[in-house]
Amino acid sequence: MSRGDLTYDRYTSNGSEEWLMRIGPRGGPALLFLPPFFEELNRSRAMLVRTMRALAARGWTCVLPDLPGAGESGRLLEDIGWDDWRSAAFDSASKEVIATVSIRGGCLLDDVLAARGAWRLSPVSGAALLRDLDRTRIADDGATGGYTPSAALRAGLMAATPIENTLVRTVRLSSDRADADHKIDGAPPWRRAEPQSSSELAELLVCDIDTWVRACVAS
Template sequence: MISTLEFSSFPFRDHEEFCLIAGASCEQQLLLIPPLFDEMNRMRQVLVDVMRRLEKQGIGSVFPDLPGSNESVVPSDQASLSMWQEALVRCLETFDNLGYVAGVRGGCLIDAVGPDLPHWRLTPVDGQRLLRTMMRTRVASDKEAGVTMTISDLTEQAAHETLNLAGNAINPGMFAELQAATPDTLKTVRQIRLNSDPKEADDKIDGSALWLRAEPESDPALAEAISQDISEWIRS
């Protein structure tokens, strides 16, 4: 089978949001939820590679853009976790043959859509940790520019103004949501981590933590490990 990727869209509020589709004719279909913020950009190539590999194994996938990201017409400073979940619900309703959900990193904070569907998670992370990582980056950047700023200062500002954190416009509502966000408890969840991660998981796979890299990179070993685990999980 030759892997083909297609661009499509789904209705959201008063406009369309884009998505990438692989294996549209496959019987088994997966909703793939990317990491959030800058981690999304670092992981996009690997996740597209995963889609191609899954299609070759007879599994289709839909990879939606989140409102406020990529080519979305929604301003990035208006996005929120609740908006993203709403968009994912619309995506599920549009592509109603999606029988599985896979979330990566921060994507696991918004994957409680189709709660009765089987879910797969790779290195889930809570919102507070994502915030602190972005705030540390902001503090370091400000320091290089000769500006003294602390995480406490940023947290105080975030209560009443939109912050630029690692290139992301985080409005007060989004900041508050992230502070409290943890992956939801769902009926059926398979949780995977990298072999280098000491935290407990249902299983561990080989690969690099690309979400920690400074620039987007590819990792064929990680793409293969993810696609193989998802394929075996769906067929089990």
């Protein structure tokens, strides 16, 4: 299969098989994408895939796992605990993975691979994600788009904050006042109910990820 093509593979975590999507050559230096959670993933998916394709064109193998209970996973979200997601982030990383690329809630998982570089976009606390999920439920008369996290997942999320280590680069949108190593212009796709063109934002992300990870590897 030629460079840039998309394939689906399996990985095993806690005894169950989950899907992961790969864009780029098998066996090359790889970036593990740790996706946003719940509805934020659906809203961000087009941007994620566009970013992965553009990084593949620059020679990176980009891997996006389905977390257990999310995406095409055969398991039910109701049966998933926080430790399942932590384990899945670790188990989905092949030895070729040299850095993680995490968006929003995904940044709460990248410390399981702390030896690798961790590039983060708009990290958020688990408590803030739960507040948003519960608020959406109220606004939508009890329907959270089907997201019903277990008590164990809620408890883990409630306590989770992004872990700082020396190999982290934090990027935020320029309209976000919070501290960051770098700010880029763009609107947060994870907040938009309406689909939007994501090409400009993706290109800005690609440039920063590519430059930073190469510098990480070289140092």
